[in-house]
Amino acid sequence: MDMQSEILELELDAIVKKSKDNIVITDGNGVVLRASPNNYAIYGSSTDDLIGKSVYQLEEDHIFSPSVTIKVLNERKEVRVMQNTKTGRSVMAIGLPIFDRSNEIIRVISFSHDLTEIEQLKEKFKQLQKKIERYETEIQELRDNEQIEGNTILKSKAIQQIWQLIKRVAKTDASVVFLGESGVGKTHFARALHQASERANEAFIDVNCSAIPESLFESEMFGYEPGSFTGASKKGKTGLIELADQGTLFLDEIGEIPLSMQSKLLKVIQDKEVILIGGVRPKKVDFRLITSTNQNLSEMIKHGSFRQDLFYRLSVISITIPPLRERKEDIAMLAYYYLQKFNEKYRMRKSLHPATIDKLIHYHWPGNVRELQNMMERLVITSETNIIHPDNLPSDIQMDRTQKTDSLLLKNMKGKTLREAMEEVEILWLRRAVKQCKTTYEMAEFLGISQSNVVRKLKKYRIKAKPYQHL
Structure with missing residues (x-):
C-alpha cells in the first residue's frame, strides 16, 4: 500500500470511528466492509x-429492519428509511450508492442517525396536546357552569336559580320586587329582567326614590301642565311614569x-x-313595574309607614338577592370580571396574586x-406593580376575622390587671x-411550651381545637 492510500485509509477509519452518526459501508453485493463502533448502542450488534x-x-435477523442498503442496491439511488431496532431505538437511515466508471455499484455507504429522543419528545408533545385539549374541554365546561350572561356572574347556585326565575318572570308583565342589602345588585337584576322581556326595546326608567325630595316627588313622578304652579315651566313637564309608557318603570x-x-x-x-x-284628563300609560328595597316592608306596614295594599300590588313576584x-x-x-373591565377602561x-384572591374570598363584604x-x-x-398583592388591599381586607378579634383584644387590655x-x-x-x-404537638412547638400544657390551657380557656389536633 502506497503512502497516499495509507493516509486515505487512516482518514476513512477516523471518520467511521469518530462520527456521531452510525456509519456502515458495504460492497456492491451488500457485504459489510466497515461499521462504526456505536453500532452496538443502536443496533445491538458489535x-x-x-x-x-x-x-x-x-435484515432477516432483524438487525437492520428494514435495510437501507438493500433498498439502495435495488433502486440504485439515494434512499431514506426509518428503522426500529432490536434495542428499541428509532433511527433515520440514509443510504448513498457509489458507482464505478461502468456505472456499477461498488460501495453503499449508510448513515444512521438516532432519533429516539426526538421521537420521545414528539410523543410527549402529543400527550401534552391531548392534555391541553382535555384541559380546554374542562375549562369550557367550567365556563358553561360559571358563565357570565349579560354581565351577570352565574357561578353560585343561588344566583343561577335567581337568573332562571328572572328569565321565566320576564315573559309576563307581573310586578316584581327585588329585596336585599344595599349593593347586592338589585338594579342590575332589574335591568336584566327588562332586557329579557318583550319590552326590551322600549324605555327603562330608573327612579331612585330616596334621591327625590318629598316636595318634588309628585311633580317628578306625575309631571305637570304648563303654568300649573308657581315656578313651573311654561312648557310643562312629562312625568317619569309617563316616560315609562310601553317600557319598564323601576322604582x-x-x-x-x-x-x-x-x-x-x-x-x-x-x-x-x-x-x-294641573290637569284634568287622565292619560293612559302601559308599563311594567319593577321595584327594589333594602328595607323590611312588612315591618314598615306594622309601623304605618307603608301601605299594605300597595305592598301587595308591588310584590306579586318577590326575589331576594343574597x-x-x-x-x-x-x-x-366578580373580581376578575371587574379587573378586566377596569384594565380596559384605564x-x-x-x-391578581393568588393570595390576594384568597383574601378577597375570606372578606365579609359589608358593601x-x-x-x-x-x-x-x-x-x-393605585397599585404600583402589575401584580396586585395582598398588601395592596385595604387593611380591613388584609386582616382576617381572627386577626381583627386579636387586635380588638389588645385594645381591650387597657385598664386591666x-x-x-x-x-x-x-x-x-x-x-x-x-x-x-395541625396537632397539639405542633402547637406546643409553636408556643414554646409542653403539649400537656397546651391541652390544659385549651380546656382552661374553652378554646375548641379541631378533632385531628388532639393527636
Missing part, C-alpha cells in the same frame, strides 16, 4: 458481528317613597292612568358587590396556634 455479514442476512328604594304619594302611585298601578298636576358573603363562589369571578394590564367593584377600580388605578392582660395574650396566642398548627 462491529465484529457485522463485518463480513451480508445485509440480506442482517329603586321603594321604601323611601313618601306616604302621601303611595295612594296616588297605587291608583296609577291599578288604573294604568296618570293625571298631571349578600355577597353568602355566595363566596361568586367573589373570585388601559392597564393588572393581575356587597358595589364595594368589590369600587375596590377593584381603586386597585387597578397584669394577670388579666396575660390571660388575654395567652388566648390570643392559643387561637393563632389552633389556626396555624
